[in-house]
Amino acid sequence: MTVKIKVENLSKIFGKNPKNVLEKLEHGVSKEKILQETGHTVGVNNVSFEVEEGKIFVIMGLSGSGKSTLIRCLNLLNKPTQGKILIDGEDIVEYDKQKLKEFRQKKVAMVFQHFGLLTHRTVLDNVVYGLEIRGISPEERYRIARENLAIVGLRGWEDHYPNELSGGMQQRVGLARALANNPDILLMDEPFSALDPLIKREMQQELLDLQARLKKTIVFITHDINEAFKLGDRVAIMKDSVIEQVGTPEEILATPKNEYIKKFVKDIDRSKVLQAKNVMFKPSTVVSVKDGVKIAINEMEQSGLSSVFVVDKERRLLGLVTIDDAIKALKENKRLADIIQENYFTTGPETYVQELIPIATKNKYPIAVVDEDKRLLGIIVRVSVLSSLV
Numbered sequence: 411m412t413v414k415i416k417v418e419n420l421s422k423i424f425g426k427n428p429k430n431v432l433e434k435l436e437h438g439v440s441k442e443k444i445l446q447e448t449g450h451t452v453g454v455n456n457v458s459f460e461v462e463e464g465k466i467f468v469i470m471g472l473s474g475s476g477k478s479t480l481i482r483c484l485n486l487l488n489k490p491t492q493g494k495i496l497i498d499g500e501d502i503v504e505y506d507k508q509k510l511k512e513f514r515q516k517k518v519a520m521v522f523q524h525f526g527l528l529t530h531r532t533v534l535d536n537v538v539y540g541l542e543i544r545g546i547s548p549e550e551r552y553r554i555a556r557e558n559l560a561i562v563g564l565r566g567w568e569d570h571y572p573n574e575l576s577g578g579m580q581q582r583v584g585l586a587r588a589l590a591n592n593p594d595i596l597l598m599d600e601p602f603s604a605l606d607p608l609i610k611r612e613m614q615q616e617l618l619d620l621q622a623r624l625k626k627t628i629v630f631i632t633h634d635i636n637e638a639f640k641l642g643d644r645v646a647i648m649k650d651s652v653i654e655q656v657g658t659p660e661e662i663l664a665t666p667k668n669e670y671i672k673k674f675v676k677d678i679d680r681s682k683v684l685q686a687k688n689v690m691f692k693p694s695t696v697v698s699v700k701d702g703v704k705i706a707i708n709e710m711e712q713s714g715l716s717s718v719f720v721v722d723k724e725r726r727l728l729g730l731v732t733i734d735d736a737i738k739a740l741k742e743n744k745r746l747a748d749i750i751q752e753n754y755f756t757t758g759p760e761t762y763v764q765e766l767i768p769i770a771t772k773n774k775y776p777i778a779v780v781d782e783d784k785r786l787l788g789i790i791v792r793v794s795v796l797s798s799l800v
């Protein structure tokens with residue numbers, strides 16, 4: 411995995427003499443006290459994190475926690491008071507004017523909460539805007555703009571004006587405009603917060619679909635923990651200008667670092683975050699098809715199970731054998747292969763627990779989790795699905 415963005419000890423203080431305030435901050439003086447004593451506002455306080463190429467990194471936190479200040483540092487709309495921002499290994503804080511201009515035009519694009527569209531320009535001309543600035547020929551820029559409008563599902567709306575579009579559609583224009591420059595990095599500051607819940611969910615899904623194809627590196631801001639956990643490969647939770655915890659949604663759910671994080675994740679619908687791979691476990695026993703009936707019975711007796719999965723020598727799943735069938739087979743001199751049944755449910759490792767709940771509660775046999783080659787990765791029993799939810 412390549413690290414695309416690496417932020418090291420980044421601080422941003424607003425006010426006349428921010429550098430003078432740094433020392434107080436480093437000595438642990440609180441944000442309130444700094445404001446009272448010096449009139450400076452701490453936006454971001456000593457934040458470090460990494461974003462891998464092609465991943466979605468979500469920054470989440472309550473209003474005023476420093477999210478926008480932080481994301482605006484990533485394209486230097488905010489000049490950091492201290493710290494490094496390495497993008498592809500280069501510290502952009504050190505960039506001169508020319509390099510910064512190139513960086514902003516080619517490598518990074520931003521999508522804003524309130525869309526930020528030019529109301530007097532058509533949809534097409536909004537998307538063209540950045541390409542125009544870059545001096546791309548009219549023919550080429552209109553071709554690119556149309557292509558990107560199609561990508562976000564707005565073919566046919568090119569000649570309309572932004573105020574003729576719904577909020578969701580306006581944000582699609584914002585997204586098309588950001589994509590038009592083909593940036594490696596997309597910065598999205600609460601892009602869906604102004605949308606009503608249904609449209610919001612639709613846009614979230616579309617972003618995930620788009621991302622599966624385009625594989626941008628995305629920094630996405632939200633104050634909605636459900637949105638954060640749905641979209642984020644990794645999530646950083648901010649409070650009072652610092653990052654309280656960074657991790658995958660599963661990590662944060664499983665080991666919230668403190669009471670504050672616990673309170674946040676309390677409202678999370680765990681079944682929409684946890685996947686089969688998070689709740690499966692290694693079966694205590696499997697039998698190989700060449701082991702035979704006797705060994706199968708033995709294994710089941712020893713582990714106290716009434717059924718066992720049968721695999722081939724590459725650990726590919728062949729089926730399931732029950733203890734009743736096995737005992738009968740022993741009497742009737744049948745082979746293990748004769749009594750293998752397929753009356754159970756298989757799933758992939760990425761299936762959400764939400765979809766597994768009804769299956770796990772109905773089926774008497776464990777759910778088999780298999781990879782693309784049908785290799786058995788783990789099993790899920792009813793109790794592990796249910797206990798993952800509390």
Ligand SMILES: Nc1ncnc2c1ncn2[C@@H]1O[C@H](COP(=O)(O)OP(=O)(O)OP(=O)(O)O)[C@@H](O)[C@H]1O
Nearest residue numbers: 424451452453472473474475476477478479480633
């Ligand atoms: N340009 C600025 N000048 C002075 N203070 C600022 C500026 N921008 C942000 N701040 C302050 O920095 C702190 C963090 O604000 P920021 O906008 O980053 O929060 P946020 O997490 O994005 O909040 P929201 O969810 O409301 O958008 C706040 O105390 C805010 O008042």
Ligand SMILES: [Mg+2]
Nearest residue numbers: 477478479599
């Ligand atoms: Mg903000």
